[in-house]
Amino acid sequence: MVSATQASPPQDREAVLTLLEEVTDPEIPVLTLGDLGVIRDAAVDPEGAVTVTITPTYSGCPAMTTMEIDIRDRLMRAGARAVTVKTVLSPAWTTDWMTPSGREKLEAYGIAPPVGKAGGRASLFGEDPTVRCPQCKSEETQKVSEFGSTACKAHYRCKSCGEPFDYFKCI
Amino acid sequence: MAETLTMTGEETAPAAAGLSAADRTAYVDYLLHLGDAGLILGHRLSEWCGHGPILEEDIALTNIALDLIGQARMLLTYAGRVEGAGRDEDALAYRRDVTDFRNPLICEQPNGDFAMTVARQFLVSAWAYELFSALERSADPDLAGIAAKSLKEVSYHRRHAGEWLIRLGDGTDESKRRAQDALDDLWIFTDELFEPEDADRPLIDAGLVVDPATLRAPWEAMVDRVLGEATLDKPEAEYPRRGGRRGAHSEYLGYILADLQFLQRAYPDARW
Numbered sequence: 001m002v003s004a005t006q007a008s009p010p011q012d013r014e015a016v017l018t019l020l021e022e023v024t025d026p027e028i029p030v031l032t033l034g035d036l037g038v039i040r041d042a043a044v045d046p047e048g049a050v051t052v053t054i055t056p057t058y059s060g061c062p063a064m065t066t067m068e069i070d071i072r073d074r075l076m077r078a079g080a081r082a083v084t085v086k087t088v089l090s091p092a093w094t095t096d097w098m099t100p101s102g103r104e105k106l107e108a109y110g111i112a113p114p115v116g117k118a119g120g121r122a123s124l125f126g127e128d129p130t131v132r133c134p135q136c137k138s139e140e141t142q143k144v145s146e147f148g149s150t151a152c153k154a155h156y157r158c159k160s161c162g163e164p165f166d167y168f169k170c171i
Numbered sequence: 172m173a174e175t176l177t178m179t180g181e182e183t184a185p186a187a188a189g190l191s192a193a194d195r196t197a198y199v200d201y202l203l204h205l206g207d208a209g210l211i212l213g214h215r216l217s218e219w220c221g222h223g224p225i226l227e228e229d230i231a232l233t234n235i236a237l238d239l240i241g242q243a244r245m246l247l248t249y250a251g252r253v254e255g256a257g258r259d260e261d262a263l264a265y266r267r268d269v270t271d272f273r274n275p276l277i278c279e280q281p282n283g284d285f286a287m288t289v290a291r292q293f294l295v296s297a298w299a300y301e302l303f304s305a306l307e308r309s310a311d312p313d314l315a316g317i318a319a320k321s322l323k324e325v326s327y328h329r330r331h332a333g334e335w336l337i338r339l340g341d342g343t344d345e346s347k348r349r350a351q352d353a354l355d356d357l358w359i360f361t362d363e364l365f366e367p368e369d370a371d372r373p374l375i376d377a378g379l380v381v382d383p384a385t386l387r388a389p390w391e392a393m394v395d396r397v398l399g400e401a402t403l404d405k406p407e408a409e410y411p412r413r414g415g416r417r418g419a420h421s422e423y424l425g426y427i428l429a430d431l432q433f434l435q436r437a438y439p440d441a442r443w
Contacts, residue, residue: 056241056320058241059238059241059244059245059320059321059324060236060237060238060239060242060244061237061241062237089245089316089320090312090313090316090320091316092316092320092323093320094323124330124333124334124397144227145228145230145231146327146334147231147235147327147331148230150234151234151235151237151238151324155227155230169327171323171324171327
């Protein structure tokens, strides 16, 4: 065991995950990477070297590099000497991994959380889900565009209060 | 089912170990075919940035471009690992010339008007959807992982382009004319999407890759359905153009590469 010092480097998986609870999505700062389901695993070897395994939300998501830097930064500040961030693709990320508290935070922030389970693919002639307006909670909403401010979101409009909003697509 | 597919690391891909030299070359070629399709079509869509007909579409087209370039990065990185000659995604994207590219010809066709871009996107996305659905079951867990990831994104691309094609075809006289012209112009490039290469046979038999001929029926069923809804006519098949898999490209690819590769050609290994 290591005696307590000012900066106590993480000694095990749980300690790493606890530290990473402070790291948030660079584009949706109310969500932690844990809320988002991006962090898949963590490990610390006997020499104290940390490996964090993450999975990308979307193949081309430009926030992934920032997330990697932020993870490294948080662990280094805690005293970890070596940090490796490993990206894995399989199993593919799904919005099903977003935590219930993450969904609540998302809605409170003004982004409608994913509706339902990701089981089915976006079929061409499938019905759009009923998306609740994050502002007035009306279910009278309308899709404006399949792609909103980022690839992971669609653009909606509320027919009750008139507000435009982003919907975090279910994938 | 693979537990993990690691995109970082220099090691040669496990799937490459069991392949003969000739089959490994063919497999690299096949992976470049998929990766180049995403890279070149993604580049074409990126040309719409700031030029979309409405703000929502400007954003949609460039978001799709981002997905496609992301998929291309995974596929080119993986092609480099199967090849095992030390080429990474950047070497493959920036240091190959026209005849080394393996994308289908339709991906490099000019954007034209919005109808042309929509028609091209629909035809390619409907193909990619069937392709990745099949590759999700590849005997190579690494390729299956990339396919499963890409399929989620391609589903939205197909839906976006399909809905627009219906809207344009079943729209005004002008939008219908433009959509029909676009389909008529692009149709000659669709045969190529379903033609297997002889070198792919051992890979198809090993279950690593899919025989593209098997994708044709489900692709046509989807195309027929959308064209029906769009009240557009299915073009007659005539004089199909092919050659992308063998590096025989249209004149457009050279101009795309001049744009895409300029910086790395002028300042090799330049980094942000």
